[in-house]
Amino acid sequence: MNRHVATVRVRYAETDRMNVVHHASYIVWFEVGRSELMRAAGIPYRELEDAHGLLFPVIEVGATYRQPAAYDEELEVRTTCTTLSPVRVRFDYEIARPGSDQVLAAGFTVHACVGRETGRLARMPAWLMERLAP
Amino acid sequence: MNRHVATVRVRYAETDRMNVVHHASYIVWFEVGRSELMRAAGIPYRELEDAHGLLFPVIEVGATYRQPAAYDEELEVRTTCTTLSPVRVRFDYEIARPGSDQVLAAGFTVHACVGRETGRLARMPAWLMERLAP
Amino acid sequence: MNRHVATVRVRYAETDRMNVVHHASYIVWFEVGRSELMRAAGIPYRELEDAHGLLFPVIEVGATYRQPAAYDEELEVRTTCTTLSPVRVRFDYEIARPGSDQVLAAGFTVHACVGRETGRLARMPAWLMERLAP
Amino acid sequence: MNRHVATVRVRYAETDRMNVVHHASYIVWFEVGRSELMRAAGIPYRELEDAHGLLFPVIEVGATYRQPAAYDEELEVRTTCTTLSPVRVRFDYEIARPGSDQVLAAGFTVHACVGRETGRLARMPAWLMERLAP
Numbered sequence: 001m002n003r004h005v006a007t008v009r010v011r012y013a014e015t016d017r018m019n020v021v022h023h024a025s026y027i028v029w030f031e032v033g034r035s036e037l038m039r040a041a042g043i044p045y046r047e048l049e050d051a052h053g054l055l056f057p058v059i060e061v062g063a064t065y066r067q068p069a070a071y072d073e074e075l076e077v078r079t080t081c082t083t084l085s086p087v088r089v090r091f092d093y094e095i096a097r098p099g100s101d102q103v104l105a106a107g108f109t110v111h112a113c114v115g116r117e118t119g120r121l122a123r124m125p126a127w128l129m130e131r132l133a134p
Numbered sequence: 135m136n137r138h139v140a141t142v143r144v145r146y147a148e149t150d151r152m153n154v155v156h157h158a159s160y161i162v163w164f165e166v167g168r169s170e171l172m173r174a175a176g177i178p179y180r181e182l183e184d185a186h187g188l189l190f191p192v193i194e195v196g197a198t199y200r201q202p203a204a205y206d207e208e209l210e211v212r213t214t215c216t217t218l219s220p221v222r223v224r225f226d227y228e229i230a231r232p233g234s235d236q237v238l239a240a241g242f243t244v245h246a247c248v249g250r251e252t253g254r255l256a257r258m259p260a261w262l263m264e265r266l267a268p
Numbered sequence: 269m270n271r272h273v274a275t276v277r278v279r280y281a282e283t284d285r286m287n288v289v290h291h292a293s294y295i296v297w298f299e300v301g302r303s304e305l306m307r308a309a310g311i312p313y314r315e316l317e318d319a320h321g322l323l324f325p326v327i328e329v330g331a332t333y334r335q336p337a338a339y340d341e342e343l344e345v346r347t348t349c350t351t352l353s354p355v356r357v358r359f360d361y362e363i364a365r366p367g368s369d370q371v372l373a374a375g376f377t378v379h380a381c382v383g384r385e386t387g388r389l390a391r392m393p394a395w396l397m398e399r400l401a402p
Numbered sequence: 403m404n405r406h407v408a409t410v411r412v413r414y415a416e417t418d419r420m421n422v423v424h425h426a427s428y429i430v431w432f433e434v435g436r437s438e439l440m441r442a443a444g445i446p447y448r449e450l451e452d453a454h455g456l457l458f459p460v461i462e463v464g465a466t467y468r469q470p471a472a473y474d475e476e477l478e479v480r481t482t483c484t485t486l487s488p489v490r491v492r493f494d495y496e497i498a499r500p501g502s503d504q505v506l507a508a509g510f511t512v513h514a515c516v517g518r519e520t521g522r523l524a525r526m527p528a529w530l531m532e533r534l535a536p
Contacts, residue, residue, distance in 0.1 A: 011430060011434060011437075013284060013290050015285040016283050016284060017283040020191075024281055027158040027161055031415060045414075061196070062195065065193050070448075072437065145303075146419065146424070162281045165280050169280070205314055205419055292426050325467070329463075329465050330463065331463050333463075
């Protein structure tokens, strides 16, 4: 398993008329979280696509919302990565204020590993699985 | 239970560099689906907020993605509504091409019923539960 | 010149904590407006890209905001198209309530015509200029 | 005049099927730029709204796009602020790679100063104008 903490600042565009962050914005922050985890693991996602020809399309997403977040708050995206199989990878996320134990929202995504050219499932090479979830 | 079918046309801004619809866009379409279901049920969500002082914040969301959708496609958002309790309502969604049995993506949202002024759980009145899920 | 009127319904996700539509949402509606104008003109933009290998990237955008729009409002996107040269096309937009003379927001986009493969400026064929701005 | 440089990392959700950043994403980055400029100037925008009851709604936006930006690039948002009158403030923006002279996109926004409660134009106090554009 691999862990990483990224930081986001709530943008005005990410709020809605309920005066809090819109629930779909968290899904985009999850993406920030896994991008930064992968960069820290030495395999920037862009490189995975462009240099290795592998895509990680999202095949499942889930999130629970416990406490709202407000405009301009700085938040942590705490991400962990686990490989489920040679063709499936899962990321888990917690959104919280820096240093706080109180989780505002939690969620996960499951991704297939797909060949960019073939559009079909592709087994992750061993080095990739190792770096994602040592 | 209540059913409704809304239609969306995929916007360019809703796609990403994978050349298909970004997964967070579906979450926004789910919102379109439940808005239109509620309008058809005689309780436009805006009215619920503004005239009745009740909010339905999302407390849980889930989605699975089976087949990608492309820019400019016309898609149906097939929504059903069930009330789970006087303070919980659930919507289920299927995204599919018009008239097709093949579901491209499916998902659900669970909402709390909250008082706009109090910010606390509020029991839905009987007429509201009845209209949402007759 | 070519004219078209499209309709959008304000989504919750398109509002912000000021309780009105976020200004960037109009830029996306402009995109809806020109997509629908092009479809009505017999050249769906997707076809331009996929069948004719031409892209219309935005090289300039401008908008003025006069009156706010609210969640759930139905709005018209009134679009006109003019060709500026064989490699430049311009769309102008007005956002207004159906049947109303009061323009809530107005704007424009200027696009280059670019070859998808070459990434360089490409002259629009005569039939395309004719259909865009007869 | 006041200057500030903020940094953004291009998110996957901010790209589109043209394989580059969608033009509306820059408008959101402009917002990041002015938020960070205001924070650095000692008047976080959230405080302006919540503590001082003043809003800066966008009344005009413009942008030109010169070179595309790609997924995962780190970009600078170089923002300057000028006060046009006691009820008008203008921000200018340049988007560029760190340390680069080549501007990928440039733009501006003009804002009215409006009272949160009244919804009407409100003169900025002298201290605010001084901090925005010393």
